[in-house]
Amino acid sequence: MHMLVCGGTGCRASASDAIVETLNSELAAKGMENEVQVIMTGCFGFCEKGPIVKILPDNTFYTQVTPADSAEIVAEHIVKGRKVNRLLYTDPENKEHISDSKHMGFYKKQLRIALRNCGVINPENVEEYIARDGYQAIGKVFEMGAQATIEQMKKSGLRGRGGGGFPTGLKWEIASKNHADQKYVVCNADEGDPGAFMDRSILEGDPHSVIEAMTINGFCIGATKGLVYIRAEYPLAIKRLQIAIDQAREYGLLGKDILGSGFDFDIELRYGAGAFVCGEETALIHSMEGERGEPTVKPPFPAESGYLGKPTNVNNVETFANIPVIILKGAEWFSAIGSEKSKGTKVFALAGKINNVGLIEVPMGTTLREVIYEIGGGIKNGKKFKAVQTGGPSGGCLTEKHLDTPIDYDNLLAVGSMMGSGGMIVMDEDDCMVSVAKFYLEFTVEESCGKCSPCRIGNKRLHELLERITKGEGTMEDLDRLRNLSHVIKDSSLCGLGQTSPNPVLSTLDNFYDEYVAHVTERKCPAGQCKSLMQYVIDQEACVGCTACARNCPVNAIAGDRKKPHVIDTSICIKCGACIEKCKFNAISIQ
Amino acid sequence: MSHVKVELKKEDVAKIKEICKTFHNNPGELINVLHKAQSFFGYLPAEVQEIVAVELNIPVAKVYGVVTFYSFFTMLPKGQHPISICTGTACYVRGAEKVLDEFKRILNVSVGETTPDGKFSLGCLRCVGACGLAPVVMVGEKVYGRVSPDGVKDILKEYE
DSSP states (O other): OEEEEEOSHHHHHTTHHHHHHHHHHHHHHTTOTTTOEEEEESOOSOGGGOSOEEEETTTEEEOSOOGGGHHHIIIIIIIIOOOOGGGBEEOTTTOOEEOBGGGSHHHHTOOOSTTTTTTTSOTTOHHHHHHTTTTHHHHHHHHHOHHHHHHHHHHHTOBOTTTTOOBHHHHHHHHHHSOOSOOEEEEEEOOOSTTOOHHHHHHHHOHHHHHHHHHHHHHHHTOOEEEEEEETTOHHHHHHHHHHHHHHHHTTSSBSSGGGSSOOBEEEEEEEOSOGGGGSHHHHHHHHTTSOOOOOOSSSOTTTSOGGGSOEEEEEHHHHHHHHHHHHHOHHHHHTSBOSSSBSEEEEEEEESBSSOEEEEEETTOBHHIIIIIISOSBGGGOOEEEEEESGGGSEEEOGGGTTSBOSHHHHHHTTOOOTTOEEEEEETTOOHHHHHHHHHHHHHHHOOSSSHIIIIIHHHHHHHHHHHHTTOOOHHHHHHHHHHHHHHHHHOSSHHHHHTTHHHHHHHHHOHHHHHHHHHSOOOTTSOOGGGOOEEEOTTTOOOOOHHHHHOTTOOEEOOTTSOOEEOTTTOOOOOHHHHHOTTOOEEEO | OOOOOOOOOHHHHHHHHHHHHHTTTOGGGHHHHHHHHHHHHSSOOHHHHHHHHHHHTSOHHHHHHHHHHSTTOOSSOOOSEEEEEEOSHHHHHTTHHHHHHHHHHHHTOOTTOBOTTSSEEEEEESOOSOGGGOSOEEETTEEEOSOOGGGHHHHHHTTO
16 A cells, blocks of 8 residues: 655645654554555645645545644554545535545546656655656667657657747757767756746656656767756755656666667756746856856857857756657657647646646647636636736736637737746736736846846836836826837847747737726726725725724724724825725725 | 955855865856855855855956846845745735735835844745745745735744
8 A cells, every 4th residue: 555645845835744754653553554655756736735645556635634634544544444534625516525536627637748757656766767667768769769769759749848839859850960079968947937836846756757858868969968957946856856866877877878778878957046037048058157147149059059069959847758758659649649739738837816726737729718617626716717827927818718729839829928838827806917917027127137128128118117007107108108119129139038028018908908098097906906096995884983993904094983983094004905804894995 | 235244264265165176166167156155154245256256267257247147146144034925926916915015014124135133034036836825935944835914923923
C-alpha cells in the first residue's frame, strides 16, 4: 500500500510536511510502517482542495487534510479498510462523496502528458521515474540517430510552450545545422508570468523528464553541455532538480559515455535574479553570461550565436517535459491529439475567482467554457463571470462571447490575447477592467529593461493615462491616446515584452469600452473598485446606531451617538471597507 | 537609492574573496557570486560590490548595473522578519491590495522600507505559485494563505 502526499509548494505551505510526519508516526504506532509506504510526490494539480493525500491501490483521494486527520486516516482506512467520508471530495451538484479522482469534474476532461508523473512518483527517487518508462526514450534516440529524431519532432507538431509557439523540431534542425566546436542546450525555467506555476510544478514533481529531454536535445543538435536557467525564487524546484541531476550522474544517465553510446552530456544550473524580461531568449542568454538581462535584436538567433557566442537551443520546461513521451509513443500518437495547428496538450494555471484553483492539462482545442465551468467548477460564490485573462501580462482579457473559442495558439491570437506560458486568471463582476489593465501596466513598467524607448517611455505613459482614468480625471481623448500609443509600442518595441505589453489595454478597450467611458464621463467605477471614484455613505434610515462601524473604523472617520444614526467623514475615510463588513443592517453603501 | 555606509570587517572581506574564488574569479559568474554574497550578508552594500569588482576584474559600474537590474538583489538590509505580499495576478484579484494596505497601516512603513526597530521590512513579490491559497503573504520562509485584512494583526502577533 502507498500513501501519496502532495509536496508541491502550495500544499507544503499548508503543512503537508507535517502530514507525512504524523502519518509515519501513526503507522509506526500500529506497527504497519513496513506495509504502508508514505511518499511525498509533486503537485496533484487540485490546489484549491489541498493538501491532498491519495491512497493506492484503491485510488482514494482525500482533500484538505490536516496533520490532525492522520490518526483517523490510518485507524479507519488503513487498519479497518473504511473510507473517511468527511475528507472525501463532495460533488458540488449532487453533494455525493467521490473517492476516485477519475470521476471528479476537475479531472474528467484532463489529459496529462507533460504532468504525467506529477503527483504519481517521488521526484527525489530516480528509480520511480525509471519504473514509469523513464530514460527509455534516450535509449531509443541513440538507436534512431539524431536526424531521425529531429524528423520525429517535426512530425509531432510540438510547438514551444513558453508562449511563442515556434515549432520545436524546426528549432532543433536549425541548431543542428550550425557547426561549432561547442554548442549548448538551455532550459528556460525563468517562469515570470505572475499567476503561472506549471514549470515550477514540473521541476518539483518530475525533474528527470526535463533532464532526459535535454539530453535528447543535446544528442540531436550535437551539444555536450546543458544549462537550466531557473528562478532563484523557486528553492524547492532548485533542490529537487539538483538531486535529480546528481542521481542521473550516479546512474550514468548524465556525464561521459551515456548508456555506452559514446555521447557525453552534462547539465549545470544558472540562477535568475528576478527579471521578467529574462524569459526572452536573448535576454536570458545575457543573464547567464553574468550581464544585465537585456534583449538584443534577432537575427542572429541563438541557434546561430547564443550562449558565449555559440549555437544554442533554448526550450521551455513544459516543452521539454513532452519530449520523452513523444519519442516513446511516436509522432503520430502525439499529432492525433489537439487541434489542426496546435498539437498535443497545454498546461494551464487556473486561478482567480474560480471554484477549483489549480494546475490543469487539457488537449489543445478544448474551449474556455469547458475549462472554466467543467474543470474549474464555475465562478466563486455564485457571482457572474466577467472576463478571463490568458497569457499573463502579454495577453488579453476575453469575455463571455469568447467562451466557446477552442483554445490554441492561433485562435487566442485572433481574438486579441495569446497563449503565453499558460496563466489563466478568471475575473467576476466585482473586478474593474480599467484597474486590471492598470495592474498589468504597473507590472510592465517595473519589468521593462529600459533598453528601447517605446517600451521604457511608452508603457510609463500608458500607465499614467490609466492612472488618470481610474482617478476620474480622464477625458475621451485619453481613450484614443491609449489606443494609438498602444499600437506604436507594439509596432516599434525591440523584444516580445514591449511588443505584447499593451495587449491588456487594447483587449479591455475592445471588450469593455463602456466601462472606460463610465470612468471618464460619469466619473464612476461600475465595479466599485476604483477608490477615488467612490464614497462610503451611511443610510440614515437604516442605521440603528449600534456603533459597530465606528468601533471597527481604523482611522476613526465615523462619528455618532449610541442608538443614533452615524456619519462618515469622507475627508478622513480611507475607503478600506471595514465598516461595510461589520454592519449587520446593510446601512452602509458605496456611491 | 539611499546609501548605507558600512565598514567591512577583515573576515568579511576574506569571505567575499573566497566566494569569488569558488567561481574562479570568472566575470561570467557575476550573478552567481552576487547570489552567494547576498545570502551571506543579507544584502549587497556598495562596499561589497567594490570588492567583487576588484576580484572579478570588472568595473564597479558593471556590478552596480547588475545589482540594480535584478529585483532579487537589494542594497538595503532587510528587517529581522521580512514580510512579502504576493502581488501576482491571482492574489491581486483576490484582494492582495487590501492586505498590503493593512500591513502599511499597522507597521506605518511603505513598500521597500523597514520598521525603525529593524524588526519588519515590507516588500512585494510576484507569485509564489501557491495561487490556490491566494492572497498569499510570506514572512521569512513561512507562507500564509487566504489572508484577509483582518488576519494581518494575528500574523504580526506571532512575531512579537
